[in-house]
Amino acid sequence: MHRTGELYGQFETLEQQKESAALGMWVFLATEVLFFGGLFMTYTLNRHYYGTAFGVGSNTLDLKLGGLNTVILILSSLTMAMSVWASHVGKRKATTGFLVATLILGTAFLGVKVIEYKQKFDHHLIPGYHFQIDYRAQHPSPNDDPKEIEAEKEELSKAFAKDPDLNAHAQLYFSLYFGMTGLHALHMIVGAGMLLWLIRQSMLGRFTPTYNTPVEMIGLYWHFVDIVWIYLFPLLYLIDRHQ
Amino acid sequence: MSEHIVPPKVYVGIFLSLMVLTAATVAAAYVNLGPFNIVIALAIASLKATLVVLYFMHARYSPKRTQLVIICAVFWLAIMLALTLSDYVTRDHDVAANISVPQMLES
Amino acid sequence: MDTPTSTRSATATVYKIPEEHYLNSTYGIRSWLLTTDHKRIALLYLFSVTFFFFVGGIFATMIRIHLMTPQGFLVTPETYNKLFTMHGVAMIFFFLIPSIPAVLGNFLVPLMIGAKDLAFPKINLLSWYIYLIGGSFVLYSFATGGLDTGWTFYTPLSSIYSNSAVTPAVLGIFINGFSSILTGLNFVVTIHTMRAPGMTWFRLPLFVWAQYATSIIFILGTPVIAITLLLVGLERMFHLGFFNPALGGDPILFQHLFWFYSHPAVYIMILPAMGVISEIIPTFARKPIFGYSFIAGSSIAIAVIGFFVWAHHMFLTGESVYAALAFSFLSYLVAIPSAVKVFNWTSTLYKGSISWDTPMLYALGFIGLFLIGGLTGLFLACLGLDIHIHDTYFVVAHFHYIMVGGAVMGYLGGIHFWWPKISGRLYPEFLARVSAIILFTGFNLTFFPQFILGYLGMPRRYHSYPPEFQVLNVMSTAGASILALGYLLPMIYLVWSLKYGVVAGPNPWPATGLEWKTDSPPLTENFLVTPEVTWEAYDFETRPDLELDHIVAGKLPAPAHGDD
Numbered sequence: 032m033h034r035t036g037e038l039y040g041q042f043e044t045l046e047q048q049k050e051s052a053a054l055g056m057w058v059f060l061a062t063e064v065l066f067f068g069g070l071f072m073t074y075t076l077n078r079h080y081y082g083t084a085f086g087v088g089s090n091t092l093d094l095k096l097g098g099l100n101t102v103i104l105i106l107s108s109l110t111m112a113m114s115v116w117a118s119h120v121g122k123r124k125a126t127t128g129f130l131v132a133t134l135i136l137g138t139a140f141l142g143v144k145v146i147e148y149k150q151k152f153d154h155h156l157i158p159g160y161h162f163q164i165d166y167r168a169q170h171p172s173p174n175d176d177p178k179e180i181e182a183e184k185e186e187l188s189k190a191f192a193k194d195p196d197l198n199a200h201a202q203l204y205f206s207l208y209f210g211m212t213g214l215h216a217l218h219m220i221v222g223a224g225m226l227l228w229l230i231r232q233s234m235l236g237r238f239t240p241t242y243n244t245p246v247e248m249i250g251l252y253w254h255f256v257d258i259v260w261i262y263l264f265p266l267l268y269l270i271d272r273h274q
Numbered sequence: 275m276s277e278h279i280v281p282p283k284v285y286v287g288i289f290l291s292l293m294v295l296t297a298a299t300v301a302a303a304y305v306n307l308g309p310f311n312i313v314i315a316l317a318i319a320s321l322k323a324t325l326v327v328l329y330f331m332h333a334r335y336s337p338k339r340t341q342l343v344i345i346c347a348v349f350w351l352a353i354m355l356a357l358t359l360s361d362y363v364t365r366d367h368d369v370a371a372n373i374s375v376p377q378m379l380e381s
Numbered sequence: 382m383d384t385p386t387s388t389r390s391a392t393a394t395v396y397k398i399p400e401e402h403y404l405n406s407t408y409g410i411r412s413w414l415l416t417t418d419h420k421r422i423a424l425l426y427l428f429s430v431t432f433f434f435f436v437g438g439i440f441a442t443m444i445r446i447h448l449m450t451p452q453g454f455l456v457t458p459e460t461y462n463k464l465f466t467m468h469g470v471a472m473i474f475f476f477l478i479p480s481i482p483a484v485l486g487n488f489l490v491p492l493m494i495g496a497k498d499l500a501f502p503k504i505n506l507l508s509w510y511i512y513l514i515g516g517s518f519v520l521y522s523f524a525t526g527g528l529d530t531g532w533t534f535y536t537p538l539s540s541i542y543s544n545s546a547v548t549p550a551v552l553g554i555f556i557n558g559f560s561s562i563l564t565g566l567n568f569v570v571t572i573h574t575m576r577a578p579g580m581t582w583f584r585l586p587l588f589v590w591a592q593y594a595t596s597i598i599f600i601l602g603t604p605v606i607a608i609t610l611l612l613v614g615l616e617r618m619f620h621l622g623f624f625n626p627a628l629g630g631d632p633i634l635f636q637h638l639f640w641f642y643s644h645p646a647v648y649i650m651i652l653p654a655m656g657v658i659s660e661i662i663p664t665f666a667r668k669p670i671f672g673y674s675f676i677a678g679s680s681i682a683i684a685v686i687g688f689f690v691w692a693h694h695m696f697l698t699g700e701s702v703y704a705a706l707a708f709s710f711l712s713y714l715v716a717i718p719s720a721v722k723v724f725n726w727t728s729t730l731y732k733g734s735i736s737w738d739t740p741m742l743y744a745l746g747f748i749g750l751f752l753i754g755g756l757t758g759l760f761l762a763c764l765g766l767d768i769h770i771h772d773t774y775f776v777v778a779h780f781h782y783i784m785v786g787g788a789v790m791g792y793l794g795g796i797h798f799w800w801p802k803i804s805g806r807l808y809p810e811f812l813a814r815v816s817a818i819i820l821f822t823g824f825n826l827t828f829f830p831q832f833i834l835g836y837l838g839m840p841r842r843y844h845s846y847p848p849e850f851q852v853l854n855v856m857s858t859a860g861a862s863i864l865a866l867g868y869l870l871p872m873i874y875l876v877w878s879l880k881y882g883v884v885a886g887p888n889p890w891p892a893t894g895l896e897w898k899t900d901s902p903p904l905t906e907n908f909l910v911t912p913e914v915t916w917e918a919y920d921f922e923t924r925p926d927l928e929l930d931h932i933v934a935g936k937l938p939a940p941a942h943g944d945d
Binding site for chain 1: 491496497498499500501502562566567569570571573574575600601602603604605607608609612615619620621622623627628629630631634637638906911
C-alpha cells in the first residue's frame with residue numbers, strides 16, 4: 032500500500048496520475064452503462080410486448096419499500112459527495128464520518144432488498160418451476176388485507192383475459208426484476224466492500240486535500256450505482272400504478 | 275479532475291431536487307396518461323441522472339474528455355436500443371401474437 | 382546506450398545485445414508471473430495466444446480432413462458440430478481478439494508514445510490472468526463434452542436444447558471479456574494522458590491510432606456480449622425464458638444483443654492489423670505515409686460506424702425489411718473508410734523505394750487479401766445476394782480472407798517487423814520470405830475454392846456435402862496443409878533466432894517511431910530520459926540519424942538482414 036500522494040513509477044507527475052485515475056474510472060463506468068444496457072434492452076422489448084404482464088408484476092412490488100430504498104440510496108449519494116468534499120477541505124473526521132454514513136445507508140438498502148426478495152419468495156414469484164403469478168391471490172395469508180386480495184384477484188382476472196399466457200410473461204418480468212436488481216445489488220455489495228477499505232484508509236489519515244483520489248473515484252462508482260437505481264425504480268416499480 | 279470544490283449547499287440543493295423529482299415520479303405514476311406514463315417516468319429519471327452526473331460526479335467541472343466519455347456511453351446505449359427496436363417496430367408481422375404456452379410450466 | 386553495443390566497420394555495423402534490458406533485468410518465474418512490465422506481459426500473452434492458436438488449429442485440421450470426402454469419414458455429425466464450434470471459439474475469443482492488441486499493442490504503445498509503461502500496469506497483468514481463467518473455463522468445456530452450438534451460441538439451441546458443455550464455455554467467454562475491457566481501458570487512458578511532451582495526437586504512429594480505435598470497441602461493445610452470454614448461462618441454469626419462444630421469449634433478441642458486440646468484434650480483429658500495415662508500408666517504401674490524417678480518421682470511423690451495422694448478420698431471420706435496408710446501407714458505408722486505407726497504402730507505395738523484406742511481403746499480402754475479403758463482404762451486405770449466399774461457404778471464405786488473410790498476416794508481419802525490438806535479434810530473412818510465400822499460397826489454395834463452393838450452394842457448418850463439391854474441398858484441404866507449414870516455419874525460425882540470429886541493434890530497418898530509438902531489446906523502463914518529440918510521424922525525409930539522405934542520390938543503405 033503506497034503512502035499518501037506517492038507517485039507511481041510509470042507516471043511523470045501527480046497531475047498525470049490523477050488524470051489517469053479519473054479517466055480510467057469514467058471509462059470503466061462507460062463499460063458498466065453498456066453492461067446494464069443489455070438488460071435494459073431486454074426489458075424494453077419485453078415490456079413493449081407484454082405490457083399487461085409487466086403491469087401486474089409491477090403492482091406486486093411494495094412501492095413503500097421501493098420508494099424508501101430510492102430515498103436511502105440518493106441520500107447515500109449525498110453523503111458520499113460530502114465525504115469527497117470533506118477530504119478536499121482536509122476534514123478527516125468528517126470524511127470518515129460521511130463514508131460510514133454512506134456505508135450504513137448502502138447496507139440498509141441491501142437489507143430492504145432482502146426483505147423484498149423474501150416477500151417474492153413467499154408469494155411464489157421467483158422465476159422457475161414454482162412460479163405462479165396468482166399464488167398470493169389464491170392463497171392469501173391471514174395478515175393480508177381482504178380488500179387488497181379482492182382487488183388483486185380482479186386485476187388478475189382482467190389481465191388473464193387480455194393475455195392468456197400471463198403467467199409466462201409475468202415470469203419474464205420477474206426474471207428481469209431479479210436480474211436487474213440482483214446485478215445492481217451485486218454492484219452495491221462491491222461498493223460496500225470498497226467503502227470498508229476507504230473507511231479504514233480514512234481512519235489511518237491517508238486522505239488529504241492533495242491526495243483524495245480513491246475517495247473521488249469510488250465516489251464516482253457509487254453515484255453510478257445510484258443512477259442505475261434511479262432508472263430501475265420507475266421502470267420496475269411504477270408500471271400501471273394508476274390501475 | 276479539476277480542483278474546483280463544490281460547496282456542500284450545492285450538494286444539499288441537488289439532493290432536495292432529487293427528492294422532489296422522486297415524489298413527482300411516484301405521483302405521476304398514479305395518473306393515467308396512457309403511453310405518456312413511460313415518457314414522463316423516463317424523462318424524470320433522466321433529469322435525476324443528469325443532476326447526479328453533473329453535480330455529484332462533478333461532470334460539470336470535469337475536462338472535456340470526461341464529458342466525451344459520458345456522452346459516448348449514453349449515445350452507444352441509445353444506438354443499441356434504437357437500432358434494435360427499429361427492427362421490431364417496423365416489422366409487418368407481430369412476433370408475440372398467438373404464442374400459446376404448453377403445459378411445460380406445470381410439469 | 383553508453384555501453385558500446387556496436388562496432389562500426391567499413392561495411393556494416395556489428396551490434397551487441399545491450400547489457401541490461403527488460404528480459405534479463407530480473408530473473409525467476411515470479412519475476413515473470415508477477416511482472417508489471419508491459420513488455421513482459423506482452424510476451425506472456427504471446428505464449429498464451431499461440432497456445433490457443435494451436436488449439437483452434439487442431440480443430441481446423443480435423444475439419445479439413447473430415448471434409449475430404451462427401452460423407453465425411455473422420456467424425457460423427459454431432460462431433461463435427463463441436464469441431465467447428467470449438468475452432469471458432471478458440472480462434473476468435475482467445476487468439477484473434479487478443480492477438481495484436483495484447484501482444485504487439487501491450488509491447489509497443491508505451492514505447493511509441495514515449496511512456497515508461499501503460500497507465501495501469503497492475504491492471505494489465507490482471508487482464509492476462511483473467512484471460513487465463515476465462516480460457517481455462519473454455520478448455521474445461523472443450524474437455525468435458527465440447528461445445529456444439531456454433532461460436533455464435535444462437536438460442537434456443539445454446540440456452541435450452543444443446544447437450545454440450547455450454548455453461549462453462551459461456552462463463553469462460555464472459556470472464557475473458559473483462560480481460561479485453563481492461564486492456565482497452567488501459568490503452569485509452571494511456572494514449573490520452575501519457576504521451577511524451579511534443580507527441581501530439583497527429584504525431585502519433587498510426588498503430589497507436591489503430592489501438593485507440595480498437596479500444597473504443599473493446600470498451601463499448603464487450604460489456605454487451607458479457608451480459609448476453611451471462612443471460613444464456615442463467616437461462617440454461619434457471620430456465621428463465623428470455624430467449625425461449627415457449628415462454629414468450631425471443632431468440633432474435635439474443636441475435637441482436639450478440640451481434641451488437643460480435644460485429645464490432647470483427648473490427649477489433651482487423652483494425653490493429655491495419656495499424657501494423659500502416660507502420661510497415663512507409664518503412665519499406667521509405668516514404669511518409671500518404672494521407673496520415675485520413676488513415677487516423679478512418680480508424681475511428683470504422684470503430685464508430687462498425688457499431689451501426691450488426692443486423693446484416695440477421696437478414697434471413699425475419700427481421701424487418703426496412704431495418705434490413707438500413708443495415709445494408711450502413712454496411713456499405715462502413716466499407717468506405719477501409720477503402721480509404723487501401724488507397725492510402727497504395728499511394729504510399731507509389732514512387733516509393735520498395736524493399737521486399739518479410740514484413741513488407743506480409744503487408745502486401747494483407748492488402749491483396751483484405752481487398753478480396755472486404756469486397757466479398759459487400760456481396761454479403763447486398764440484401765438480394767445474401768439470400769443466396771448466407772450460411773454458405775461464401776461467408777466462410779469471406780471472413781477467413783479477412784481474419785486469416787488480413788488479421789493473421791498483419792499479426793505475423795508485425796511480429797516479424799518488431800521481432801528485432803522484442804528479442805534483439807534478426808530472424809533469418811531468406812527463410813522468412815519463403816515462409817511468407819508458402820503461407821500466402823497455402824492460404825489462397827485453402828480459401829479461394831470456398832468462395833466457389835459457397836456460390837455453388839454448399840452450406841456452412843454441414844458435416845457432409847454433395848459429391849460434386851469434392852474436388853474443391855480436397856483442394857481446400859490441400860491448401861490447408863501448406864498453410865499449416867507456413868505457420869509452423871516462423872515458429873521454428875523465430876525461436877531459433879533467439880540464440881543464433883544476428884544481433885539487430887536499435888533500428889535495423891531503419892524505421893521512424895520512438896520505439897526504434899530505444900535499444901533492442903529495450904530497458905525495462907523504456908526511456909532513461911523522457912523523450913521530447915519535435916518531429917512528425919514517418920518523417921523519413923528529415924531524419925539524418927536514419928542515414929536516408931542516400932535516397933536523394935538514388936543509393937540506399939540496405940536494411941539489416943538476418944542472413945547476410
